[in-house]
Amino acid sequence: MGYETDYYDVTPGHKSGVGIRFSRAVALVQGKKSRRKEPSVPLFNLSANLGHVRLVYLIRVSQHDHDMVLVAAADAQALHALTAGVMANSPPACKASTSVKCVWIPAGIAVVPEQKKRVQGRAEWVPAQ
Numbered sequence: 001m002g003y004e005t006d007y008y009d010v011t012p013g014h015k016s017g018v019g020i021r022f023s024r025a026v027a028l029v030q031g032k033k034s035r036r037k038e039p040s041v042p043l044f045n046l047s048a049n050l051g052h053v054r055l056v057y058l059i060r061v062s063q064h065d066h067d068m069v070l071v072a073a074a075d076a077q078a079l080h081a082l083t084a085g086v087m088a089n090s091p092p093a094c095k096a097s098t099s100v101k102c103v104w105i106p107a108g109i110a111v112v113p114e115q116k117k118r119v120q121g122r123a124e125w126v127p128a129q
Contacts, residue, residue: 017051
């Protein structure tokens with residue numbers, strides 16, 4: 001077995017919000033490292049109008065003790081309402097439409113937002129704030 005680390009770039013959107021684009025992947029399978037041109041599990045295929053995103057960590061009793069979901073919306077107000085609905089465990093909140101979308105992160109996959117910063121003169125990846 002092995003694992004894969006996928007990298008995504010998060011950049012400012014054209015009019016507002018952000019864009020998420022796959023950058024690269026590195027897989028380590030049976031001790032051998034290789035680069036991948038596509039993610040094994042595509043997660044962030046969002047339409048351009050869903051530029052407002054939030055990663056929500058839900059801590060609740062479940063098979064996995066937590067769930068992660070990326071919520072996306074066309075505007076900040078819709079994102080706030082969608083987040084509240086997801087946190088209240090309201091299934092209709094995640095009904096996909098042209099203005100909102102929920103991307104549930106599958107079991108066994110973790111999303112860790114990081115940003116590159118200079119730490120003691122060296123470029124390092126640190127948790128995003």
